[in-house]
Amino acid sequence: MFKLAIVLALACFAHGLPTQESEPRNVAIITRAQWGARAPNSRTTLATPVPEVIIHHTVTGACTTQDSCASQMRSMQNQHMNSNGWADIGYNFCVGGNGQVFEGRGWTTQGAHAPAVNNRSIGICLIGTFTSVNPPAAQLSATQNLISMGMSNGRIQRAHWLRGHRQVTATACPGDALFNTIRSWPNFRA
Numbered sequence: 001m002f003k004l005a006i007v008l009a010l011a012c013f014a015h016g017l018p019t020q021e022s023e024p025r026n027v028a029i030i031t032r033a034q035w036g037a038r039a040p041n042s043r044t045t046l047a048t049p050v051p052e053v054i055i056h057h058t059v060t061g062a063c064t065t066q067d068s069c070a071s072q073m074r075s076m077q078n079q080h081m082n083s084n085g086w087a088d089i090g091y092n093f094c095v096g097g098n099g100q101v102f103e104g105r106g107w108t109t110q111g112a113h114a115p116a117v118n119n120r121s122i123g124i125c126l127i128g129t130f131t132s133v134n135p136p137a138a139q140l141s142a143t144q145n146l147i148s149m150g151m152s153n154g155r156i157q158r159a160h161w162l163r164g165h166r167q168v169t170a171t172a173c174p175g176d177a178l179f180n181t182i183r184s185w186p187n188f189r190a
């Protein structure tokens with residue numbers, strides 16, 4: 001009985017802890033270990049909270065399972081490190097077609113996804129090609145939840161600018177369909 005009382009007291013204490021936001025959206029993130037990432041060759045610390053979020057597509061096929069998305073993460077990392085000569089996969093995070101979020105360089109390491117703003121942004125890629133078709137709803141909502149999480153955990157400024165890659169680099173990324181979609185999202189900056 002005494003043990004039970006302690007457990008209940010601890011549970012109440014944990015429940016009563018203050019939260020940074022009314023209710024931070026906690027997104028389950030598939031870690032680098034879980035998708036089988038290689039170690040990065042180097043890391044540059046990203047100063048946070050960042051003032052920008054940059055949205056990308058990968059111009060690959062879509063993926064809809066953890067295994068197939070993990071496989072795409074490994075392929076991208078190999079390409080970025082072996083062919084592009086980058087330190088690691090370029091993006092801070094990627095989101096699969098099933099709504100799973102995969103850790104790239106994460107919240108605190110500078111990415112290699114949009115040269116003009118790498119040192120002031122979180123780069124999020126949506127796995128797939130979204131030129132003429134939009135990502136599935138789960139992929140879009142997971143992306144928005146990830147951004148909310150970043151604001152809650154102090155990695156993204158609340159007044160950040162959300163932009164598509166094409167707005168900072170001469171590229172079609174993130175595809176016409178996805179770009180048109182993010183134009184209606186909070187914090188989109190024309």
Ligand SMILES: [Zn+2]
Nearest residue numbers: 056057165173
């Ligand atoms: Zn891009």
